[in-house]
Amino acid sequence: MTNILVTGGAGYIGSHACKALKAAGYTPVTYDNLSTGWADAVKFGPFEQGELSDRDRLDQVFAAYQPAAVLHFAALSQVGEAMRIPEVYWHNNVLGSLTLMQAAVHAGCLKFVFSSTCATYGDQDNVVLDEDCDQHPINAYGASKRAIEDILRDFQRAYGLNNVIFRYFNVAGADPEAEVGEFHQPETHLIPLMLDAIDGKRDALTIFGTDWDTPDGTCIRDYVHVCDLVDAHILGLKWLEDEKDSRAFNLGTGTGFSVREVIDHSGAVTNRDVPILEGPRRPGDCTKLVSGSTRAETELGWMPKRSTMDQMIADAWRWHQTGHYEK
Ligand code: UDP
Numbered sequence: 163m164t165n166i167l168v169t170g171g172a173g174y175i176g177s178h179a180c181k182a183l184k185a186a187g188y189t190p191v192t193y194d195n196l197s198t199g200w201a202d203a204v205k206f207g208p209f210e211q212g213e214l215s216d217r218d219r220l221d222q223v224f225a226a227y228q229p230a231a232v233l234h235f236a237a238l239s240q241v242g243e244a245m246r247i248p249e250v251y252w253h254n255n256v257l258g259s260l261t262l263m264q265a266a267v268h269a270g271c272l273k274f275v276f277s278s279t280c281a282t283y284g285d286q287d288n289v290v291l292d293e294d295c296d297q298h299p300i301n302a303y304g305a306s307k308r309a310i311e312d313i314l315r316d317f318q319r320a321y322g323l324n325n326v327i328f329r330y331f332n333v334a335g336a337d338p339e340a341e342v343g344e345f346h347q348p349e350t351h352l353i354p355l356m357l358d359a360i361d362g363k364r365d366a367l368t369i370f371g372t373d374w375d376t377p378d379g380t381c382i383r384d385y386v387h388v389c390d391l392v393d394a395h396i397l398g399l400k401w402l403e404d405e406k407d408s409r410a411f412n413l414g415t416g417t418g419f420s421v422r423e424v425i426d427h428s429g430a431v432t433n434r435d436v437p438i439l440e441g442p443r444r445p446g447d448c449t450k451l452v453s454g455s456t457r458a459e460t461e462l463g464w465m466p467k468r469s470t471m472d473q474m475i476a477d478a479w480r481w482h483q484t485g486h487y488e489k
Contacts (some may be wrong), residue, residue: 163189166399167229167271169214169262170236171207173198175333175388176279177342179233180206182392191227194236200487205340217265224269231273232266234259240350241281241301245446248302260313260318267321270281273402274314274325275395277378280384280414280451282308282329282478290454293329293410301446310409318408326398331384331414331453333391335474336481340406343481344388352383352424353475357482360434367436369421371443380421382450384414387474390466395460411462414453415469424471431475 166183170176171192176199180190183206190207193214201209208227212219214236237255238244244251259276266274281304282297289295299305317323334353336343344354352367359367366485372379394413401409419427429436458464 163187165189165191165227165229167191167193167223167227167232168369169232169234170199172196172201172203172209173235174344174346176233176235177203177205177392178337178388179235179392179395180204181337181342182389182396183207183233186396191223191229193223198238200345202487205341214254215261217261219260220265221268223302224265224271228269229271231275231398231402232262233275233395234262235277237277237307239279239303240444241303242350242444243302244301244306251302251306254312256309259310263313263317263323267317267323270385272321272323273399274323275398275402276310276314276327278307278311278324278327278329278410279304280329280331280412280453281448282311283451291412291452292455293412293457300448303446312345314408317465324402324405325408326401327410328394328398329410329412330391331386331412331451333388334385335387335389335468336485337389337468338468338477338480340481340485342433343480343485344422345485345487352421353428353478354482356425356428356436357432357479359437360428360432361482364407366423366439368439368441370441370447372440374443374449376420376449378420378422381447382418382420382452384418384452385424385469385471385474385475386414387468390464393477394458394462394464399466401462409461411458412453413458415466416453416456418450418452421472427471431472432479444468
């Protein structure tokens with residue numbers, strides 16, 4: 163079977179990707195430092211613990227498994243943290259990814275799928291967020307991801323490192339079989355925090371700002387189901403196997419939900435009250451991030467199947483009630 167190196171395979175999205183890879187006939191080899199991931203989440207292939215910045219360790223893993231491609235998920239990804247300690251984002255995300263790309267080129271592994279983000283676009287009023295629009299990130303998370311995109315373009319030209327860049331909008335939901343799911347410590351994301359508030363694991367969900375320039379005053383995001391998102395990665399892999407040109411794709415549904423709308427859906431799906439508090443804006447947040455592109459559908463043949471808000475909340479709720487990981 164074909165080995166695929168999955169950095170961050172012990173994390174939320176990476177673990178779902180490993181499940182999808184295995185189902186598609188690949189062997190996912192997880193490379194993860196467990197800083198935010200969980201050994202328990204590595205269920206679908208071998209696990210190699212290591213740092214992205216550890217070139218010797220990476221060389222060893224490339225030599226041992228001879229992967230046909232890299233799926234690079236490992237990254238720090240919290241906007242609030244990126245505003246407080248930007249240097250950690252530049253160091254971990256950019257230097258770590260650079261080292262990984264160098265190791266991949268050295269090993270002759272020239273297919274690379276990269277997890278980028280809509281945060282690279284920044285806060286742009288009245289701009290359709292398609293793949294060709296300018297990228298003006300407003301926090302170090304988005305900036306670090308844009309820098310990696312730039313390095314990938316250079317490595318493509320210099321070394322033939324063929325790549326697919328996926329710019330994720332907001333990833334939500336969980337494996338419907340609840341083998342893997344979203345579990346961060348500490349948790350910072352809207353839907354899992356809300357589910358915690360709904361079942362009393364925390365007192366309330368704080369809405370970060372009710373004075374944004376949106377119809378109900380709360381931020382708007384485009385949510386995509388993690389299973390649909392990882393399906394796109396399998397298609398991205400096939401894109402590279404077919405030797406098509408390096409390409410960037412947005413992964414979102416094109417439909418925006420405000421924080422208040424997500425709260426309303428969560429109450430309806432779980433049939434419970436959502437205790438909320440209204441708090442100040444979170445520094446680094448954008449007003450509205452909604453994909454304005456159907457490139458993934460038209461060119462990759464991607465078809466989101468579970469990305470309705472109610473389905474995402476229902477799947478997240480099932481996992482929330484049954485699944486968790488232990489260190
Ligand atoms: N949000 C919120 N309260 C929270 C966590 C998030 O109001 O406790 C808001 C946040 O300001 C943003 C949206 O929910 O508008 C999604 O935030 P999340 O951290 O889940 O993802 P991000 O958009 O930062 O990738």
